[in-house]
Amino acid sequence: MENQTKPRHFIQRIIDEDNISGKFENRVHTRFPPEPNGYLHIGHAKSICLNFSIADEFGGKCNLRFDDTNPIAEEEEYVHSIQADVKWLGYDWEDRLYFASDYFQQLYDYAIDLVKSGKAYVCELTPEEIRETRGNLKEPGKESPFRNRSVDENMDLFTRMKNGEFPNGSRTLRAKIDMAHPNMNMRDPVIYRILHAHHHNTGDDWCIYPMYDWAHGLEDSIEGVTHSLCSLEFEDHRPLYDWYLEALDVYRPQQIEFARLNLSYTIMSKRLLKQLVDDNHVSGWDDPRMPTLSGLRRRGYTPGAIRNFMDEIGVAKRNNVMEMTKLEFALKSDLNKRSQRRMAVLNPLKVVITNYPEGEDELLDAINNPEDESAGKRQVPFGRELYIEQDDFMEDPPKKFFRLGPGREVRLRYAYFITCNEVVKDENGNITELKCTYDPETKGGNAPDGRKVKGTIHWVSAKHAINGDVRLYDRLFCVPNPASKENFIEALNPDSLTVINECKMEPELAHSEIGITIQFERLGYFCKDPDSNDNPIFNRTVPLRDSWAKIEKQLHSGAKN
RNA sequence: UGGGGUGUCGUCUAACGGUAGGACAUCAGAUUCUGGUUCUGAGGGUCGGGGUUCGAUUCCCUGCACCCCAGCCA
Numbered sequence: 001m002e003n004q005t006k007p008r009h010f011i012q013r014i015i016d017e018d019n020i021s022g023k024f025e026n027r028v029h030t031r032f033p034p035e036p037n038g039y040l041h042i043g044h045a046k047s048i049c050l051n052f053s054i055a056d057e058f059g060g061k062c063n064l065r066f067d068d069t070n071p072i073a074e075e076e077e078y079v080h081s082i083q084a085d086v087k088w089l090g091y092d093w094e095d096r097l098y099f100a101s102d103y104f105q106q107l108y109d110y111a112i113d114l115v116k117s118g119k120a121y122v123c124e125l126t127p128e129e130i131r132e133t134r135g136n137l138k139e140p141g142k143e144s145p146f147r148n149r150s151v152d153e154n155m156d157l158f159t160r161m162k163n164g165e166f167p168n169g170s171r172t173l174r175a176k177i178d179m180a181h182p183n184m185n186m187r188d189p190v191i192y193r194i195l196h197a198h199h200h201n202t203g204d205d206w207c208i209y210p211m212y213d214w215a216h217g218l219e220d221s222i223e224g225v226t227h228s229l230c231s232l233e234f235e236d237h238r239p240l241y242d243w244y245l246e247a248l249d250v251y252r253p254q255q256i257e258f259a260r261l262n263l264s265y266t267i268m269s270k271r272l273l274k275q276l277v278d279d280n281h282v283s284g285w286d287d288p289r290m291p292t293l294s295g296l297r298r299r300g301y302t303p304g305a306i307r308n309f310m311d312e313i314g315v316a317k318r319n320n321v322m323e324m325t326k327l328e329f330a331l332k333s334d335l336n337k338r339s340q341r342r343m344a345v346l347n348p349l350k351v352v353i354t355n356y357p358e359g360e361d362e363l364l365d366a367i368n369n370p371e372d373e374s375a376g377k378r379q380v381p382f383g384r385e386l387y388i389e390q391d392d393f394m395e396d397p398p399k400k401f402f403r404l405g406p407g408r409e410v411r412l413r414y415a416y417f418i419t420c421n422e423v424v425k426d427e428n429g430n431i432t433e434l435k436c437t438y439d440p441e442t443k444g445g446n447a448p449d450g451r452k453v454k455g456t457i458h459w460v461s462a463k464h465a466i467n468g469d470v471r472l473y474d475r476l477f478c479v480p481n482p483a484s485k486e487n488f489i490e491a492l493n494p495d496s497l498t499v500i501n502e503c504k505m506e507p508e509l510a511h512s513e514i515g516i517t518i519q520f521e522r523l524g525y526f527c528k529d530p531d532s533n534d535n536p537i538f539n540r541t542v543p544l545r546d547s548w549a550k551i552e553k554q555l556h557s558g559a560k561n
Numbered sequence: 562u563g564g565g566g567u568g569u570c571g572u573c574u575a576a577c578g579g580u581a582g583g584a585c586a587u588c589a590g591a592u593u594c595u596g597g598u599u600c601u602g603a604g605g606g607u608c609g610g611g612g613u614u615c616g617a618u619u620c621c622c623u624g625c626a627c628c629c630c631a632g633c634c635a
Contacts, residue, residue: 007575007583035635070634127633136631138563172633182564184631193633212635236565236630257566259628264572270635312584314574316567319628323572326585336598371598402596411594445594456594522595548596 009315011050011256015058015227018254024226028060031225032086032093033067033216036078036200038270039285039292040085042306042327046261049310051229052091063223064093068101069215071199079200081285085293090303098223100215101201107210107218108162110248111173111191115154119247120191121147122157123174130172133179134187140180141187147176161194164207168194173208177243185240189213217241220253228253231260232317261313262321265475266291267483281492282476288529288539289476289496299473300517300527300541305334324475328542335517335525335541340368340375342512343413343458344505344520344538346470348387350433350462353418356384361463364444366414380506382415385462387504389522392457393434395423400551402455404434410455413521417442417453458521465504468536471529472498509536517541 008016019026030051034044055062064086068074086093100107114120123146125133135141149157161171173192181187191214196207220228228241235257245252262268268291276282276290285292288299296306309330313322343366361383369375388404397405404410409419422435441448445456474496482491512518517527524543531537 009574033635037635067635073634130633131631134631136563140563141631169633184564186564187631190633195633209633211633216635232566233629234635238565259567312573314584316574318567318573320573323585326573329585332597341595367594370595400596413594453594455596458595519595519597522597524597544595544597546596551596 010317011054011227011229011258011315012057014254014256015054018226019058023254027224027226028055028058029062029224029226030055030060030229031063031065031220031223033065033219034082035067035070035073036075036082037070037073038078038274039081039294041268041270041273041290041292042263042296043261043268043291044085045089045293045306046310046313047229047231048086048089048091049307050258050315054227054229060226061096062091062093063096063098063225065098065219065223066100067212067216067219068099068199068201069210069212071195071197071209074200076200081294085297088293088297088303089306096223098219099201100210100219101199103215103219103222104202104206104210106222107215108208110218110250111158111210111214112155113248114175114191115158115173116151117247118151118176120173120175121149121154122161123147123172123188124170125172127169130190134184135179137184143179144174144188147188158192161192161208162206164196166194168196170194175240175244175247177240183236183239185213185237186243189240213237213240214244217245217253217255218248218250220255221245221251224251225253228255230255230257232257232319257317258315259317259319262319263291263327264321264323264480265477265482266324267477267488269483272483272488275489279489281489288471289473291476297515298527298529299539300335300525301331302334302338302517304338305331308334321481331542332525332544335519337371338369339517339519339525341366341370341519341521342506342509343380343460344468344470344503344509344523344526345387345389345458345460345465346500346503346520346523347390348460348502348504349390349393349431351386351388351418351459352433352435353384353386353438354421354435355437358384360384361461364414378508380414380508381461381464382412383461383463386412386459387462387465388412388434388457388459390431392455393420393431395431398555400555401548403457404436404455409453410457411442411445411453412438412459413456414445415443415459416440416445417447458523460504460506462504464507466507466510466536467502468505468509468538470500470503470526470538470540472500472540474498503538505536512536519544 032051052062123144133142172190174188177186179187192208195209238255241255286294286298363379365377366380392403416438418436418438420436424433426432476496477491478493479491482488485491512528514528517525525541526538529537529539
């Protein structure tokens with residue numbers, strides 16, 4: 001059972017069979033074809049990982065190709081961010097960076113071929129008329145009155161469309177297929193539309209732009225793609241994909257559809273994500289609450305975590321909604337292995353060690369990463385006045401509480417055992433300070449007499465602490481499937497961001513780098529935000545598992561009964 | 562009610578006619594200088610009904626449920 005190989009998903013099996021039959025001469029060539037109309041999100045990462053890993057596994061290649069056929073939606077900014085994100089994930093398209101717009105002339109020439117063979121015509125129906133004559137799910141459409149023009153007339157009109165003689169929306173080039181076809185995509189689909197618009201890549205060279213169905217299969221064909229992997233909603237388009245390639249008698253890649261990734265409590269629609277950005281519900285595409293790759297990166301996610309996650313979730317055809325806990329598990333297991341540990345106190349409570357000599361301090365050894373000996377050790381300053389977490393003290397603790405309380409002894413991580421002797425309060429009864437004593441014999445964290453303590457808590461020396469802000473993130477939405485709401489904005493979680501100022505951090509944290517995720521012991525993983533200046537800001541990537549919170553919950557629900 | 566897809570633990574995903582397995586989640590326990598990590602264990606599933614078969618998640622029939630399609634978006 002140790003040597004069981006991972007089961008192969010349906011796409012791998014299809015390729016296995018193609019390699020046996022020699023369908024593509026044992027070649028495997030995939031592509032990741034984003035439209036530059038927004039930032040990439042975790043759903044795209046599934047496609048990226050799939051396409052690049054398939055190519056890698058079979059010794060093939062994977063292209064990065066921008067499907068930039070709609071200048072109205074596309075922007076240069078997005079082509080840069082998309083490349084950065086794919087690289088960050090760790091994939092390399094080598095010299096194969098392509099644009100659909102690089103093929104515009106060739107795509108146009110192919111359209112001429114189609115016109116000449118009598119399989120396409122220039123239609124002068126308005127968009128509304130096209131819609132009305134398309135029929136519906138149970139009724140066939142009606143043929144366009146322009147359907148049977150001569151080849152010469154079509155050539156003339158199409159050339160003039162290209163030359164800019166007609167306004168937007170006045171004419172289209174349509175494939176002559178079957179207005180009664182049960183598949184709506186086959187009811188004389190539009191091939192070219194007139195769009196007098198500036199294109200990020202081709203400028204004003206063109207005023208007609210190809211539709212997705214025309215462009216995509218031809219791009220795949222031109223690039224010699226073997227397996228064109230796309231999401232389920234394109235299943236209905238496959239007959240058209242094949243029809244075009246067959247009509248043109250060109251090389252035919254194989255389109256295979258798989259189920260895209262969905263994650264609970266978030267949205268995976270570029271349109272909706274853009275709305276969050278445009279309406280300032282988040283700080284930008286890279287807001288750490290966003291499911292975008294740039295957001296996850298800023299949050300402190302690692303490429304390895306995302307790739308491992310994709311490896312775990314599999315590839316199939318059934319619609320799915322992954323639970324966020326699965327992603328977070330992949331994250332934490334990656335971070336646990338590679339993150340250095342530090343101590344930081346988010347909600348400080350002052351502790352005075354009354355028997356520690358005044359004015360003195362010392363340095364204590366702390367392990368950087370118990371999971372990785374090579375990470376070494378560091379020294380943390382200790383002194384008479386410290387900060388501990390407010391949650392780590394209870395004046396009247398329940399039996400299962402292992403932390404500090406009046407008369408109780410706990411271990412300060414990597415330091416000493418301390419016992420709480422006195423609780424100092426202000427006039428309102430709020431606890432402001434604890435007076436404790438330490439046992440000098442327990443330096444380093446162990447008692448020579450062998451006595452044990454139940455709890456170990458983290459701390460920071462008051463004198464040496466640096467201040468910093470911490471941003472605690474929670475899920476962006478309150479409901480499992482926000483996109484299904486009439487108005488998804490209403491499902492936004494009002495508590496998705498909590499900022500804590502003046503947290504107390506061990507001095508070593510002054511040197512932490514942006515983009516490197518570290519663990520604040522007992523709290524979670526944190527990553528320094530680019531907004532940081534002299535005052536560091538840390539984003540909480542993900543909290544650590546908190547089994548005390550679970551016990552506390554049980555205690556409370558038990559109390560009600 | 563046309564066409565195209567999909568139905569396996571709560572959530573993902575295997576099993577390709579031969580003991581329904583794994584992961585996450587949940588619960589219980591052990592270990593631990595992080596109530597982290599690690600380890601052990603438990604509960605929990607084949608959409609329904611027929612049929613073929615020694616044997617069906619798998620094949621056949623028949624229902625049912627869910628998703629996608631009526632952009633000059635991709």
